[in-house]
Amino acid sequence: DAGITQSPRHKVTETGTPVTLRCHQTENHRYMYWYRQDPGHGLRLIHYSYGVKDTDKGEVSDGYSVSRSKTEDFLLTLESATSSQTSVYFCAISGSSGEETQYFGPGTRLLVL
């Protein structure tokens, strides 16, 4: 987990409220990713970034938006949280290419009531 932090680590929120998760890296890596992990589904890509202000959608992007205004920070926003977004969210980074080794943060557990 060195060089990658996620905040908050745990969050409980109510349906309909906005939620922002933050991923911060000190590795100066170009690529950053947001995944969600759910039982029976493994890790699924939500959004990713290939540079400052450059982002793209992943497999499960509906209901999520992202922003990257600095190399070190990648924000994931749930505009109006739903119970189906209860999950564990992981941030990952990669230096040379998204196809190469990814380094993961410790995760954020989100519960939407």
Place this chain on the structure above:
Amino acid sequence: SQQGEEDPQALSIQEGENATMNCSYKTSINNLQWYRQNSGRGLVHLILIRSNEREKHSGRLRVTLDTSKKSSSLLITASRAADTASYFCATDLGERDDKIIFGKGTRLHILP
């Protein structure tokens, strides 16, 4: 879309035995990676094998890749209690891309 699929879904073995888990995928790839996840933690990269490689070693880990069968195996020799974790394979989709797709994982439990 699921690119890689691990087999078995769960595996329990005695400490000291070897553990083998497999990954099958659907499309041509450039690389295949294996990751480990301990309970409640983030994933940790174990090994990356390229499509032109057939076998790779790292400590007690041995990974093989058979591109003709679109499959890979991860062998952990002389297992230890600390090897208890979930193991995931991840592949790209062949063309130049910026992402990888993870399988659902194999849960490995090492019995004392």
